[in-house]
Amino acid sequence: MSQFNxxxxxxxxxVYWQIIWAGxxxxxxxxxxxxxxxxERKISAYAQDRMGPMETGGxxxxxxxxxxxxxxxxxxxxxPELADRRLFKLAPYIVFAGSLGVMAVIPFGVNLIGxxxxxxxxxxxxxxxxxxxxxxxxxxxSNNKWALYGAMRSAAxxxxxxxxxGLSLMLPVLLTGSLSMIDITNAQKSGILADGYFWNWYIxxxxxxxxxxxxxxxxxxxxxxxxxxxxxxxxxxxxxxxxHTEYTGIRFAMFFLAEYANMFIVAAIASVVFLGGPLAPAxxxxxxxxxxxxxxxxLVLVFIQMWLRWTLPRVRVDQLMHICWKIFLPLALVNFIVxxxxxxxxxx
Amino acid sequence: xAEMRTALGMPITHQTxxxxxxxxxxxxxxxxxxxxxxxxxxxxxxxxxxxxFTVQYPHEKLxxxxxxxxxxHVDIDLCGGCLQCDKICxxxxxxxxxxKPVAGEDLGVRPNGKRRALHIAEFTIDHxxxxxxxxxxxxxNDDAIYMIPDxxxxxxxxxxxxxxxxxxxxxxxxxxxxxxxxxxxxxxASKPAVPQTKVSDPQPNIxxxxxxxxxxxxxxxxxxxxxx
Amino acid sequence: MNFQDIAILFFGLLTILSATFVTFSPKILxxxxxxxxxxxxxxxxxxxxxxxxxxATQVIVYVGGILILIIFGVLLTARITNLExxxxxxxxxxxxxxxxxxxxxxxxxxxxxxxxxxxLPNEPTTATIGKKLILTYVIAFEASSVxxxxxxxxxxxxxxxxxxxxxx
Numbered sequence: 056m057s058q059f060n061x062x063x064x065x066x067x068x069x070v071y072w073q074i075i076w077a078g079x080x081x082x083x084x085x086x087x088x089x090x091x092x093x094x095e096r097k098i099s100a101y102a103q104d105r106m107g108p109m110e111t112g113g114x115x116x117x118x119x120x121x122x123x124x125x126x127x128x129x130x131x132x133x134x135p136e137l138a139d140r141r142l143f144k145l146a147p148y149i150v151f152a153g154s155l156g157v158m159a160v161i162p163f164g165v166n167l168i169g170x171x172x173x174x175x176x177x178x179x180x181x182x183x184x185x186x187x188x189x190x191x192x193x194x195x196x197s198n199n200k201w202a203l204y205g206a207m208r209s210a211a212x213x214x215x216x217x218x219x220x221g222l223s224l225m226l227p228v229l230l231t232g233s234l235s236m237i238d239i240t241n242a243q244k245s246g247i248l249a250d251g252y253f254w255n256w257y258i259x260x261x262x263x264x265x266x267x268x269x270x271x272x273x274x275x276x277x278x279x280x281x282x283x284x285x286x287x288x289x290x291x292x293x294x295x296x297x298x299h300t301e302y303t304g305i306r307f308a309m310f311f312l313a314e315y316a317n318m319f320i321v322a323a324i325a326s327v328v329f330l331g332g333p334l335a336p337a338x339x340x341x342x343x344x345x346x347x348x349x350x351x352x353x354l355v356l357v358f359i360q361m362w363l364r365w366t367l368p369r370v371r372v373d374q375l376m377h378i379c380w381k382i383f384l385p386l387a388l389v390n391f392i393v394x395x396x397x398x399x400x401x402x403x
Numbered sequence: 404x405a406e407m408r409t410a411l412g413m414p415i416t417h418q419t420x421x422x423x424x425x426x427x428x429x430x431x432x433x434x435x436x437x438x439x440x441x442x443x444x445x446x447x448x449x450x451x452x453x454x455x456f457t458v459q460y461p462h463e464k465l466x467x468x469x470x471x472x473x474x475x476h477v478d479i480d481l482c483g484g485c486l487q488c489d490k491i492c493x494x495x496x497x498x499x500x501x502x503k504p505v506a507g508e509d510l511g512v513r514p515n516g517k518r519r520a521l522h523i524a525e526f527t528i529d530h531x532x533x534x535x536x537x538x539x540x541x542x543x544n545d546d547a548i549y550m551i552p553d554x555x556x557x558x559x560x561x562x563x564x565x566x567x568x569x570x571x572x573x574x575x576x577x578x579x580x581x582x583x584x585x586x587x588x589x590x591x592a593s594k595p596a597v598p599q600t601k602v603s604d605p606q607p608n609i610x611x612x613x614x615x616x617x618x619x620x621x622x623x624x625x626x627x628x629x630x631x
Numbered sequence: 632m633n634f635q636d637i638a639i640l641f642f643g644l645l646t647i648l649s650a651t652f653v654t655f656s657p658k659i660l661x662x663x664x665x666x667x668x669x670x671x672x673x674x675x676x677x678x679x680x681x682x683x684x685x686x687a688t689q690v691i692v693y694v695g696g697i698l699i700l701i702i703f704g705v706l707l708t709a710r711i712t713n714l715e716x717x718x719x720x721x722x723x724x725x726x727x728x729x730x731x732x733x734x735x736x737x738x739x740x741x742x743x744x745x746x747x748x749x750x751l752p753n754e755p756t757t758a759t760i761g762k763k764l765i766l767t768y769v770i771a772f773e774a775s776s777v778x779x780x781x782x783x784x785x786x787x788x789x790x791x792x793x794x795x796x797x798x799x
Binding site for chain 1: 433436444456457
Binding site for chain 3: 142149172173174177180181182184185187188192195203210214217234
């Protein structure tokens, strides 16, 4: 089942398959955002000894986020009078496209992928940097000091944290010798001891370096997605809600969707690159299809993101930069050099 | 960290290790940062499985103490029409209209054994203005006005919060008041020797219903913001 | 005219139009933001010509680095956002000399280059680029890294100097 190949199964030309996959991705991201918002509310509630939504839809308030989404879509779309109308309208699309484009190269199964670029991981890093432009555009076009502050902080943070992210993701690339997401997944099938077990995943491959790289990537990705403890671009207590303060209705929904899509994307990248993606943890679990493993691993990481959010307070701006440049960067560099040396020694 | 805890008088649960070598110190700091995050996550984890403190309000309610001052209720059968509550009410929201029974009319006995001396022609409380001070309950001689354990009595309009507790319909009220006034006028007509002082002398316990009603209505703006 | 030609025309046009907008836009921030489309157009052209690594690098370096730096510069400079840029020419004849020579050079380059008509097969270029950089063009590669280090040290020095003055 994990070897299911949609191209062979339906005998489709690749362009048709890619269009269908794009539709599936958009639908998936929407459904995931609804689910993740619900999950976030429930987790925050239980972390604070509350119950969260309990009424809408009956059992445990499951329909609350659906109702909220409908409300958001029906709301008036307000553009501030002194805003830069053209940039204000353009910004959500750039942010949304930048987030969603990354989904094209994330494998949900060994053959279930939008397009297997041979520069997959590099493509992800490139495309996620365009999100910053959209955020800066939104912040400036709103003509609001909070939005501008949020946008500047967000841009500074994302540009800084891209470096530890890139260096951490390079470890599996060094070990695989390829940037393709499919190659990285397949390389985690075998390696040490028996094939097909979880200890072949890159997180356990070269202890403790790959484990440190995984932790570094995961923490830095929190900054990339503007989540607590690195949520200073959206700091509610000081900036209202950061770069999307002035947005309402469907445009706000697009930012919101992009934010939750980003949460899933960083979790999915971490699970593909470090946790074997669609691979089962043991051969006797292979009967469970790959997409389910992939979703399961990603959702566990999303859960940890939320768990951290409701545990830690927000860091200060100088602490944020301190963590990035004085802790993450040296660790990532040392990791990188050690693994690069080991790979060269192994090849000889 | 440790110094802060001692300064605040808190017990030191976690001793920070220090080293003179800056690189080892850096590693220790990084480890401590990571370790304390894990400790915090452990705390959050324990909270996930705690019983929530909140209750699902409309479906389940917390026990309200007996002394709680909630909705004012009148047991009209017990009321003697002494107007104490009307006088003490800081918000002036109680309106009572009483009338003396005509000669030969017997109103019977109240449940507490006392004689019923007056018609309680009207006993209206405007709940929307009640400030829950409980003074009316304190001053009542007959325990006729008291708080009941009911705090959710939202209505669609403010008018619905003006409740008349009297058993008399408006027609009956007018009839009883008119009868009492007629008898009083007849008495005054039969005793012309002492008219000036008696008429000008106000009778505090039995106010003239028409005057009282005007005063009450002036205090009570209707839901549309205009005075009735 | 196949799909590839249409794509090349479309992205070429996008690049040129947005680059024109960069030059002629009265608002400096509009120029900065329209650079985004120029860079993306160029990246798309690289991609059509099966230079995928180069395309991603184009996006990562120009969009993720330089463009953000430009926008930061514009946003952080006081009162530059609403500055009306004067569009008028002065001293045309002196200006004609360098511009004309550059233009002539480019036209000659376009006319006399032997452009390969057949597109290369779409194959991974990453490993080839890496090997060329580290073997064939190693001196240029190392020189650029020295340049970057020098720039970094210079930036730190400039930043430090001001702090020392403040302390004194």
